[in-house]
Structure formats: C-alpha cells, structure tokens
Amino acid sequence: MSFLSQFTELVLLSVVAIDTLGFIAEQRKNSSNLERRDFLRLCFTWVFFLVLRSLTCSVCCLGYFGSFIGMLAFFGKLYISIPAIGGTETLYSALIEQNIMKRYLCEIYTLVKSKACSQ
Secondary structure (H helix, E strand, O other): HHHHHHHHHHHHHHHHHHHHHHHHHHHHHHHOOOOOOHHHHHHHOOOOOOOHHOOOOOOOHHHHHHHHHHHHHHHHHHHHHHHOHHHHHHHHHHHOOOOOHHHHHHHHHHHHHHHHHHO
C-alpha cells in the first residue's frame, strides 16, 4: 500500500510540474501577455501541495487515525494538483481573498481561551 501511495503522489507531483512547464512555455511564446491569474494559480498550487506533503507522513502514520489523515491529505493533493478541478482557485479565494482562515482561527482561539479561563 505504501508503494501505491508514493507512486500516486509522484504522479500528482508530475502533473503539477508539467502544468508549470506548460505555463512557462506558453509565456515564452507570448512574453507580452502575462496571465496574473495563471501565475497565482501555479504559485499557490506549489505552496499548497508542498505544505500538504510536508504535513503528512507516508510511512510513520499507522492505525485508523493515521490512515484517515493520509487519505484526507491524498484527496487534498488530488484536489489541488489537477487544474481542471479548480481546487487551488477555490482555496486561494477562501483563504487569501475572503480571509476565512483568520476568522476561524480567531474563533477557535477565543473558544479555547474561554474554556481555559473557566476551569
């Protein structure tokens, strides 16, 4: 099972690399027309993919909980790395443009702080 998960991660990484190389080749043809949206999509695809890759473990996660986290990370990498799905644009708009993550982190912080102070 570990070989299969490593192989699929390698395939997803190659999809991201081919997408990046395609963008670079297209920009060399049309050097005057720089697509900011595609550039941001590629940058954040790499950032999100590498963050998910570094936060998950491949071999050391054993048991049901570790397998569940590994599957969630795999589906997250799949959602991010395939450009036709549009996962990176969705995450970028939610996390960066709408600033949803900051709001959730502030709510979690106040909830934890209130629970800690009440005890």
